[in-house]
Amino acid sequence: MAEALWRHDAPAALSGWRAAALAVLMVALVACKPVSGPVRFHAEGQPATLSEWNLFVREDGVMAPSAGVVPYDLNTPLFSDYAHKLRTVWMPEGKAAVYDGEATFDFPVGTIISKTFYYPRVAGEAADSDAVLRSQGGEGALAGGRLQLDKVRLIETRLLVRREAGWVALPYVWNREQTEARLMRSGELVPLTLVEGDDGAGGRESALYQVPDQNQCAGCHGTEIRSRALEPIGPKARHLNRDFDYVDADGSPVRENQLRHWRAQGYLRDLPADGAMPRVADWRDGTQTVEARARAYLDVNCAHCHSPGGPGNTSGLWLGSAVDQPLRLGRCKLPIAAGHGTGDRRFGIVPGHPERSILSYRMISTDPGVMMPELGRSVVHREGVALIEAWIAAQTGECGDAG
Ligand code: HEC
Numbered sequence: 001m002a003e004a005l006w007r008h009d010a011p012a013a014l015s016g017w018r019a020a021a022l023a024v025l026m027v028a029l030v031a032c033k034p035v036s037g038p039v040r041f042h043a044e045g046q047p048a049t050l051s052e053w054n055l056f057v058r059e060d061g062v063m064a065p066s067a068g069v070v071p072y073d074l075n076t077p078l079f080s081d082y083a084h085k086l087r088t089v090w091m092p093e094g095k096a097a098v099y100d101g102e103a104t105f106d107f108p109v110g111t112i113i114s115k116t117f118y119y120p121r122v123a124g125e126a127a128d129s130d131a132v133l134r135s136q137g138g139e140g141a142l143a144g145g146r147l148q149l150d151k152v153r154l155i156e157t158r159l160l161v162r163r164e165a166g167w168v169a170l171p172y173v174w175n176r177e178q179t180e181a182r183l184m185r186s187g188e189l190v191p192l193t194l195v196e197g198d199d200g201a202g203g204r205e206s207a208l209y210q211v212p213d214q215n216q217c218a219g220c221h222g223t224e225i226r227s228r229a230l231e232p233i234g235p236k237a238r239h240l241n242r243d244f245d246y247v248d249a250d251g252s253p254v255r256e257n258q259l260r261h262w263r264a265q266g267y268l269r270d271l272p273a274d275g276a277m278p279r280v281a282d283w284r285d286g287t288q289t290v291e292a293r294a295r296a297y298l299d300v301n302c303a304h305c306h307s308p309g310g311p312g313n314t315s316g317l318w319l320g321s322a323v324d325q326p327l328r329l330g331r332c333k334l335p336i337a338a339g340h341g342t343g344d345r346r347f348g349i350v351p352g353h354p355e356r357s358i359l360s361y362r363m364i365s366t367d368p369g370v371m372m373p374e375l376g377r378s379v380v381h382r383e384g385v386a387l388i389e390a391w392i393a394a395q396t397g398e399c400g401d402a403g
């Protein structure tokens with residue numbers, strides 16, 4: 001039997017007016033609460049624990065999305081110190097997001113999007129060890145967005161909740177027992193040791209994983225710099241247009257396109273009838289061109305800031321997948337400021353020369369005044385850097401006098 005995760009037991013006995021008052025209160029709660037599975041949408045306040053949302057259930061050492069909570073993945077995700085991510089979406093009964101071919105879908109009030117950051121554990125390490133696996137595989141994850149709790153180290157679960165007044169961002173940090181995650185508005189630093197190879201024999205690298213504080217969420221999700229209003233970043237057609245391994249009611253795996261699944265679930269309307277939905281590349285997919293993979297990588301990792309309305313707009317460097325002007329993408333582009341952040345390099349991209357390009361220089365850096373992205377990582381994404389370097393190396397041409 002599945003039990004709702006970590007719900008507090010109801011008081012065993014109540015008498016007199018208190019019981020009556022509680023009954024009235026419960027009727028009121030039931031009346032104004034959307035009734036789709038056990039999930040609880042909180043229209044206001046900042047619940048102190050993740051369990052108050054009832055997004056997940058625990059059964060036999062497995063954490064699984066509650067009924068109606070749909071797991072999803074992106075073609076190319078954001079890099080965050082090699083953390084693995086479980087993303088879910090939930091909407092109230094009868095509500096749906098509206099499809100858009102370009103922008104983030106328009107989600108209804110009541111939507112809850114979650115993203116859980118976790119790492120596979122290293123086999124044979126003590127339960128309280130800081131060692132986690134530096135991997136890009138699916139260790140510890142099962143079909144249907146389920147996690148094997150003895151195989152993963154849960155770090156944090158972030159929520160974006162769509163309320164009447166707009167989106168609210170809530171960071172929850174997991175305890176070591178993995179029984180509860182608590183709201184940590186001021187963020188947290190989690191020391192980790194990233195271990196290459198699950199025999200533990202590979203290289204080890206220290207990472208100081210940073211759970212952002214609540215204000216930093218807007219540093220990336222405040223994609224409209226004027227209003228600073230928060231927006232989800234990933235749920236766009238081009239990122240979601242891929243297959244996912246769901247499980248059906250009997251627990252058997254079913255592979256289906258995510259956009260079609262959302263529609264079937266009642267979570268998405270106005271999907272193009274002709275099936276012509278855009279798609280960015282999976283950055284790891286060696287069968288796709290370096291160009292397509294690099295552009296997908298920059299789109300997800302950089303464009304929420306590097307776009308005309310985003311927090312990195314002053315740089316004049318725009319890295320979204322639809323940008324087609326080479327100069328905007330950094331090619332032979334002079335930086336807005338010379339000095340420290342450029343490493344004495346002259347241009348954003350020098351065709352054929354990653355070692356002379358500011359773009360790759362800032363991705364390789366871990367200096368807080370230089371590194372890009374400026375938030376959200378403490379180690380270098382070696383495979384991501386290698387991809388961007390290969391992309392720059394394949395470009396031809398000169399940058400005028402000083403290239
Ligand atoms: C370094 C930039 C950055 C910061 C800081 C950041 N996010 Fe995100 N977040 C992203 C990007 C990019 C995505 C989409 C790509 C992905 O999920 O891999 C995302 C995805 C999410 C999602 C899934 C829905 C979506 O928008 O795609 C949630 C929920 C979320 N973030 C919550 C938060 C919260 C809460 C905070 C603050 C505690 C926060 N984020 C801080 C960049 C950031």
Ligand code: HEC
Nearest residue numbers: 219301302305311312315317334335336358359372373374
């Ligand atoms: C959280 C927001 C944010 C993210 C994410 C981000 N940047 Fe930036 N970036 C900025 C800001 C703000 C500036 C301007 C100030 C500066 O140069 O530090 C900038 C400047 C730059 C510059 C110098 C541009 C110029 O011509 O002066 C480069 C190159 C750059 N970023 C590359 C990247 C790359 C590549 C990524 C993704 C891997 C990325 N950035 C992600 C905010 C961001």
